[in-house]
Amino acid sequence: TTTISDCWKAYDCLGEEGFRLLTVNHSYVFVDPETGSHTQNIERLWRDVRGGVPRYGRKAGHMVEYLAEFMLKRLVPSADRLHPFMQAAATLYPSSGANVEVEDSEEAGPSSAP
Numbered sequence: 001t002t003t004i005s006d007c008w009k010a011y012d013c014l015g016e017e018g019f020r021l022l023t024v025n026h027s028y029v030f031v032d033p034e035t036g037s038h039t040q041n042i043e044r045l046w047r048d049v050r051g052g053v054p055r056y057g058r059k060a061g062h063m064v065e066y067l068a069e070f071m072l073k074r075l076v077p078s079a080d081r082l083h084p085f086m087q088a089a090a091t092l093y094p095s096s097g098a099n100v101e102v103e104d105s106e107e108a109g110p111s112s113a114p
Helices: 009-017 040-051 060-075 082-092
Strands: 002-005 020-023
Touching (some): 060 082
């Protein structure tokens, strides 16, 4: 895996963990002329993620949900989101075991109304 950083010291250890580490010193250039590496993509992505997190009233414990919402909106076209959302909700919040009977609308017909 290749990681591109902006020379922040906290990233120095990534090379020791087996990552290929490229750096860009923003004091001099925004794109490394030798490697072509830059951080614009991740910085733009992070800006978009932050845009989906409420400025006020946000809770640290909800960060996973904010990220999940961002990923759903980014990966699934808006017209197709309902089904994947319902699948994820069913996985996260399984039913309590109570059986709910749903009447088939075709069999019920208009005459079955009380």
